[in-house]
Amino acid sequence: MAKQQHFHIVVLGQTGVGKSELINYLTNEPLRATGAGLPVTEKGFHATDTKIADMVVTITDAWGIEQGRLAEWQKSFNKFQKNHSIDLVVYCIDASTARVQATDQHLITEMTQTLPVIAVLTKANTLTQQQIYDMAQLIPCRTIAVNSKAERYFDGTASTSFGRERVIDAIRTYYQAPTQQRRFLGGIRFGKNK
Ligand SMILES: Nc1nc2c(ncn2[C@@H]2O[C@H](COP(=O)(O)OP(=O)(O)OP(=O)(O)O)[C@@H](O)[C@H]2O)c(=O)[nH]1
Ligand SMILES: [Mg+2]
Numbered sequence: 001m002a003k004q005q006h007f008h009i010v011v012l013g014q015t016g017v018g019k020s021e022l023i024n025y026l027t028n029e030p031l032r033a034t035g036a037g038l039p040v041t042e043k044g045f046h047a048t049d050t051k052i053a054d055m056v057v058t059i060t061d062a063w064g065i066e067q068g069r070l071a072e073w074q075k076s077f078n079k080f081q082k083n084h085s086i087d088l089v090v091y092c093i094d095a096s097t098a099r100v101q102a103t104d105q106h107l108i109t110e111m112t113q114t115l116p117v118i119a120v121l122t123k124a125n126t127l128t129q130q131q132i133y134d135m136a137q138l139i140p141c142r143t144i145a146v147n148s149k150a151e152r153y154f155d156g157t158a159s160t161s162f163g164r165e166r167v168i169d170a171i172r173t174y175y176q177a178p179t180q181q182r183r184f185l186g187g188i189r190f191g192k193n194k
Contacts, residue, residue: 006058007175013092015039015064018122018148023061025148025164026052032061039064045080053168055175088116088174095121098131100138109140118170119143125159
């Protein structure tokens with residue numbers, strides 16, 4: 001098994017949900033390419049040693065899950081998991097659709113059996129509190145709403161980014177936990193959904 005030097009965070013989720021953008025937002029660095037249109041992050045798992053606030057981490061940006069390629073994705077993730085120790089999975093779900101898909105529910109449920117997992121609802125800036133709450137109820141782990149990118153829209157309105165501190169606080173809970181406790185924290189629902 002490859003030895004992980006630092007606390008290892010792996011960012012997973014379907015293509016286009018904002019995994020790479022979240023990494024840039026959390027690290028405050030333009031580390032990963034992002035974009036609309038075709039899938040951006042290439043097949044595989046792309047690790048970078050960096051810092052999130054004062055935490056020294058390795059953060060891995062994943063190939064996004066594409067429709068019709070779930071089995072292929074799972075095979076490649078299983079292989080990755082066998083060869084790397086993972087301290088925390090950050091599983092991203094696009095909140096802008098106001099839907100939680102069964103694929104994401106199943107994958108999170110499966111992963112929480114063996115790994116600590118937190119979920120991030122990305123692009124959450126257009127949703128109401130109630131919508132965020134309703135989505136979080138369907139996700140079997142701690143869930144945090146985020147907008148990774150402040151931007152201007154076609155209609156002239158703008159959004160501000162939010163959620164960074166909450167995600168950092170959640171990461172810190174695991175970062176500070178002794179190794180044996182991390183798995184336990186992953187298996188139970190703790191902390192308040194926000
Ligand atoms: N407003 C807003 N836009 C976001 C957010 N997260 C991502 N985006 C945008 O959504 C698009 C897709 O984001 P990416 O980070 O490239 O998505 P990804 O999950 O890495 O996609 P793949 O690499 O294809 O798997 C980009 O145009 C991002 O700028 C968010 O929280 N808010
Ligand atoms: Mg990407």
